[in-house]
Amino acid sequence: MVAQSVDTSPYGGKPLNLRDSAAIFPMSAGPMSQPCLQAENLHLWRGDHHVLRGVGLTLSAGECLQVAGSNGAGKTSLLRTLTGLMYPEEGRVLWRGADIRRDLAGFHADLAYIGHEPPLKSDLTPRENLRYWVGVRRELSGTLVDQALERVGATNYRQRAVRTLSAGQKRRVALAGLLLMAAPLWLLDEPTTHLDAEGQRLLGVLIDEQTAGGGLVVAATHQALPVVRTLARRVELNAPDLSGAPP
Amino acid sequence: MSSSALEVSTRRGATSFFEVARLMLARDIRLALRKRGQLVQPLAFFAIVTTLFPLGISPELSRLREVAPGVLWVAALLSSLLALEFLFRDDAQDGTLEQHVLSGQSLTWMLFAKTAAHWVLTGVPLALMAPLAGMSLGVPASSIGGIILSVALGTVALSLIGSVGAALTLGVKRNGALLSLLTLPLSMPVLIFGARATELAIKGEGFAAPLYLLGAIAVLGITLAPLATAMAVRINME
Numbered sequence: 449m450v451a452q453s454v455d456t457s458p459y460g461g462k463p464l465n466l467r468d469s470a471a472i473f474p475m476s477a478g479p480m481s482q483p484c485l486q487a488e489n490l491h492l493w494r495g496d497h498h499v500l501r502g503v504g505l506t507l508s509a510g511e512c513l514q515v516a517g518s519n520g521a522g523k524t525s526l527l528r529t530l531t532g533l534m535y536p537e538e539g540r541v542l543w544r545g546a547d548i549r550r551d552l553a554g555f556h557a558d559l560a561y562i563g564h565e566p567p568l569k570s571d572l573t574p575r576e577n578l579r580y581w582v583g584v585r586r587e588l589s590g591t592l593v594d595q596a597l598e599r600v601g602a603t604n605y606r607q608r609a610v611r612t613l614s615a616g617q618k619r620r621v622a623l624a625g626l627l628l629m630a631a632p633l634w635l636l637d638e639p640t641t642h643l644d645a646e647g648q649r650l651l652g653v654l655i656d657e658q659t660a661g662g663g664l665v666v667a668a669t670h671q672a673l674p675v676v677r678t679l680a681r682r683v684e685l686n687a688p689d690l691s692g693a694p695p
Numbered sequence: 696m697s698s699s700a701l702e703v704s705t706r707r708g709a710t711s712f713f714e715v716a717r718l719m720l721a722r723d724i725r726l727a728l729r730k731r732g733q734l735v736q737p738l739a740f741f742a743i744v745t746t747l748f749p750l751g752i753s754p755e756l757s758r759l760r761e762v763a764p765g766v767l768w769v770a771a772l773l774s775s776l777l778a779l780e781f782l783f784r785d786d787a788q789d790g791t792l793e794q795h796v797l798s799g800q801s802l803t804w805m806l807f808a809k810t811a812a813h814w815v816l817t818g819v820p821l822a823l824m825a826p827l828a829g830m831s832l833g834v835p836a837s838s839i840g841g842i843i844l845s846v847a848l849g850t851v852a853l854s855l856i857g858s859v860g861a862a863l864t865l866g867v868k869r870n871g872a873l874l875s876l877l878t879l880p881l882s883m884p885v886l887i888f889g890a891r892a893t894e895l896a897i898k899g900e901g902f903a904a905p906l907y908l909l910g911a912i913a914v915l916g917i918t919l920a921p922l923a924t925a926m927a928v929r930i931n932m933e
Contacts, residue, residue: 518911531797533793533796533797533932533933534932534933535933553799553800553801554799556796556797556798556799557709557798557799558799559797559799561793561794561797563790565794566790567788567789567790567791567793569722569726569789569791570784570789571726571729571730572722572725572726572729576722580718580719580721580722581719581791581794583710583714583718584710584715584718584719584795584798584800584805585709585798585800586709586710587709587710587714590715614881653885657841692765
C-alpha cells in the first residue's frame with residue numbers, strides 16, 4: 449500500500465497529492481507576517497515505517513483543515529511534526545513564511561496544541577490547572593480563567609480535582625485553555641473525542657470564532673468537524689506503507 | 696466572551712521568567728502537599744537507613760560518630776536518587792511536559808525552575824532532617840550548622856545531576872536502575888566532598904574547603920545541567 453495524502457472537498461472532487469496543494473490554495477496576498485502555515489515535502493520515518501511521504505500543505509489566515517485517515521495513517525505524527533515536536537527526515541514547516549526551526553520559541557508562542565489527552569494535572573482543579581498551563585505562556589487573571597471556564601460550561605466543576613471529572617469534562621477544560629491561550633494557530637488531535645452533542649457544538653462555535661478572527665485551525669479527527677460558518681478543508685492521509693520499502 | 700475578546704485581554708505580554716518559576720514552584724508544592732507519598736518516601740527512607748545503622752554496627756557512640764559522615768551522605772544520596780524518579784515522570788505522562796516544550800518559554804529555564812522546585816521539596820527537607828539523624832549517630836550539636844550546609848549544597852548538585860539522568864531516561868519504562876547507573880558515577884564527587892565537610896564539622900574543624908568544592912560543583916551544575924536536561928527532554932519528545 450502506498451501512502452498518499454489527498455485533498456478532496458470542498459475545492460474540487462479529484463484526489464490530489466498534498467504536495468500540489470500550494471498551487472491549488474495559494475497563500476492570500478499580503479505581508480508574510482500574516483498567519484500562514486506551510487508544510488513542504490514532509491518525510492517522516494518511525495523505525496521502519498515511512499509515516500509521512502512527501503506531505504505538503506498550505507493554510508492561510510481564517511482557514512481550517514481537517515486531517516482524516518485510518519488508524520496509524522500518521523495524523524498525530526503530522527500534527528506533532530507541524531508543532532516542531534517531531535523532526536522530519538526531509539522537508540520543513542514554515543510559519544509566516546519562515547522555517548519554524550529558526551525561531552521555535554516564537555512559533556510556539558503562536559501555537560496552541562492539544563493532544564489525545566488534555567494536559568491536566570489530576571490532583572489540581574481545572575482553575576489551578578489553567579492558571580498554570582496558560583499562565584506560563586501569558587499573564588492571566590483569575591477572572592479571565594473563570595470567564596473561560598464559564599464559556600465552556602465548566603463553572604460547576606471548576607473547583608473539583610480533575611481526577612474526579614469525566615473525560616468529556618476534562619476536554620471542556622482543555623477547550624477553556626485553548627481559548628485562554630489566544631493563539632493564532634490551533635492544532636487539535638481528536639478534538640471531538642468524549643464530547644457530548646452540546647460540547648461538540650461548542651467546539652464548532654469556537655473553531656468558527658477562531659477562523660472568523662483570522663486564526664488557523666488544523667484538526668485531526670475521524671468525525672466531521674461540527675463547524676457552521678467555517679469551510680473546513682478535508683485532507684485524507686492513507687495508511688502508511690509498513691513494508692519499509694522506499695517510496 | 697468570544698475568543699477574540701479573550702485575545703485582546705490576554706495579549707498584554709508573555710509571562711516573565713520569574714513568574715514562570717514562581718508558577719512552577721507554587722504548582723509543585725501544591726501537588727506535593729496533595730500527593731504526600733512522593734514527598735515523604737525519600738525522607739522515610741533516609742530516616743530508616745540512618746536509624747538502622749546503630750543497630751547493625753554498635754551502640755557505642757564513638758564508633759558511630761566515626762561512620763556518621765559516610766552513613767549520612769550515602770543515605771542522602773540514595774534518598775535523593777529515590778526522589779529523582781518522580782522529577783519528570785508525571786509531567787511526561789499527563790502531557791504537561793509537552794506543553795512546557797510548546798509554551799514559547801525557554802525550556803532550559805522552565806526545567807531549571809522545575810529542578811529548583813524539586814530541590815525545595817526533597818533537598819531542603821533532607822538537609823533539615825540530617826542533623827536529627829546525625830544525633831542518633833552521636834554527632835555533637837556544634838556540628839549541626841555544618842551538616843545542614845553541606846547537605847543543602849550537596850543536594851543542589853545532586854538534583855541538577857539527577858535532572859539530566861531523569862530526562863535522559865524519560866522514555867524508559869521502570870527507569871530506576873538506568874537512572875542510578877547514569878547518575879551515581881557523576882554523584883561521587885558530591886558524596887566525597889559532602890562526607891568530608893560533614894566529617895570536619897563533626898570534628899569541630901574548619902569545613903570551608905570541601906564546602907567550596909561542593910559549591911563549585913553546584914555552580915557547574917546550574918550552568919550546564921539545565922541545558923543538557925532541556926536537550927534530553929526534546930529528544931524524548933520525538
